[in-house]
Amino acid sequence: MAKHVSRRAAIGIGAAAAALVTAPRSAAASNEPATRAAGPDGTDPGTVGPGAGRGPELIRRTYQRQKARAGGVWRSHVAVLDAAGVLRTVVADDADRVTHGYSVQKLAVAVAVMDKIDRGELRLDQRLDLTADIILGGSGIYFLQTVWGDEVTVANFLTAMLLVSDNTAVRMCGRVVPALEINEILAAKGFPHTRVEPVANPNRFFLGVTTPRETHDLLWGLATKTLLSARSSDFLLGVLRWINGYHDGIRREMSSAERSRVATKYGADFDTSGAARHEAGIMFDATGAPTLTYAFFADSLGDLDNYGGTHPAVRAHAVLGRVMLDVVEPVTNRAARARHTVRPFSPVDGG
Incomplete structure (x- = not known):
């Protein structure tokens, strides 16, 4: 990728992104246990797994160490x-700061599309034409086709957007849920700072901004099936947990079965301050109950053009992923009112 001023640098992050948010969204809307407040150092003094305070402290120390190493x-x-x-809450590090979400924002876009499906105004099997003028490069698969003219379902482009972070799929989402409507849906669901950035074309947008805490709230609502219908939640979680998705970060040091317990979304870009490498997701226990959410937004990083697993922040995500999964391994959410499971992976040799 050529080094140039990001489109986001050109439009600016805006007043909302410059301000420190002082009134984070409450998790009270969930039918699951409320999040307890963190201590003054951003950690919770309670117990996760065996040993008083051992789990939270291990995650906190690992986070601080990896953050320092990555810069x-x-x-x-x-x-x-x-x-x-x-x-x-185990880590709350500037968690209410509005920041560019980059491709992690595709989670919020997908939620807006599924909300419209839940209201009966759209269908997963609805078809749209995929024409050359809508193709966008960068991450994804559609631009690799070199010829277009397909008809694809809403389910098809949502899967591409979440599994391989397809950028053309974002434009397809904009055709069925325009930018202003996406923001209205997110506001109605209680996310005052998670927004896409509209442009002159009402059906297109930049991916916009969010906060780590709102990303947590969105993830927990998705996992507990309080944000969308159970069917819509299961669809999105099924894509995010599938083992063909992103593996360089949180899921790198895991077996295929362990990877299937993690629903994750990665985001990467850069602006004039440096590179950004983000990752957010949910870990589930062996019964399909949610046990942990993470939202890591790191920017002003070096290694600008390295989008691989050797980027220092991505290495940090990999270390954190292994530690977090080990911490929650002995924890079972027996009281969970909502669960999600995926089919075990089985290779198929054609036929």
Whole structure:
């Protein structure tokens, strides 16, 4: 990728992104246990797994160490379900700062599309034409076709957008849910700072801004099926948990079965301050109950053109992923009112 001034640098992050948010969204709308407030150092003094305070402290120390090694500016939120069934904040590092979400924002876009489906105004099997004028490069698969003229379903481009972060799929979403409507849906769902950035064409937009805490709230609402219908939640979680998705970060040091317990979305870009490498997601226990959410937003990083697994921030994500999964391994959310499971992966040799 050529080094140039990002489109986001050109339009600016805006007043909302410059301000420190002082009134984060409450998790009270969830039918799952509320998140307990973090201590003054951003950790919770309670118990996760065996040993008083051992799990949260291990995650906190690992986060601080990996953050220092990777450099840059980090804004993060991690919450873990403890052995008593209480969701506790373990890391709250500038968690209410509005920041560019880059491709992590595709989660919010997908939620807006599914909300419209839940209201009966759109269908997963509805077809749209995929023409050359809508193709966008960068991450994804559609631009690799070199010829177009397909008809694809809403389910098709949502899968491409979440599994391989397809950028053309974002434009397809804009055709069925315009930018202003996406923002209206997100506001109605209680996300005052998660927004796409409209442009002159009402059906197109930049991916916009969010906060780590709102990303946590969105993830937890998706996992507990309080944000969307159970059917819509299961569809999105099924894509995010599938093992053909992103593996360089949180899921790198995991077996295929362990990877299937993690729903994750990665985002990467750069602006005049440096590179950005983000990742956010949910870890589930062996029964399909959600046990942990993470939202790591890191920018002002070096290694600008390295989008691979050797980027320092991506290495940090990999270390954090292994530690977080080990911490929640002994934890079972027996009281979970909503669960999600995926089929075990089985290779198929054609036929």
